[in-house]
Amino acid sequence: MVECVIRDWQGGEVGTTSLELKTAKPENAAHIVHRALVRQMNNARQGTLSSKTRAEVRGGGRKPWRQKGTGRARAGSNRSPLWKGGGVTFGPKPRDFSVKMNRKERRLALRTALLGRAEDMVVVQEFSEQLPRPKTRELVSALGRWGVSSDQKVLLIVTERDEMVQLSARNLCNVKLISATNLNVYDLLATDRLVVTATALEKIQEVYGD
Structure with missing residues (x-):
């Protein structure tokens, strides 16, 4: 179980909350998270790269010169x-890169990755009402008050995508907005800080808790 301090829009402490999820054993944690990460990255590959063999390249039907006597x-x-313009030997062909992983293992890897980033997690109050209109500057100021520096990559986890929050965050190249029900191992690992709303944390506990 992880105890988290809840911060308001101004950065002050207004309470605490906890997150309790079943994770993998320490000796297996790195292995299962790595498997889930490899699966996600492989499944994102299109596998449409294709090159032509000598049988598929146009032309080449006639023998260029006679077999003997030319030197x-x-x-x-x-x-x-x-030859120039010829086919490719052992070139890439369309293939399926997808890797299978049991659903229980995927969920276990996700929970393990999330709690593994507990030290980098900041829990804040729901702040969509603080942005009645799109304002990137105000969101950047709020991140600073929450202890997030401007050069850090941030994963902003909310319960549901609010239009004003999304419009305020979309111009920030180091901030990615995601809903609590769409968590994935890659985004959890490829970020410096996690900013989670208190309601999103409850949703995570509800969806991923056993």
């Missing part, structure tokens, strides 16, 4: 991989 090397096609 040149034997050649049966001008679309050989040895």
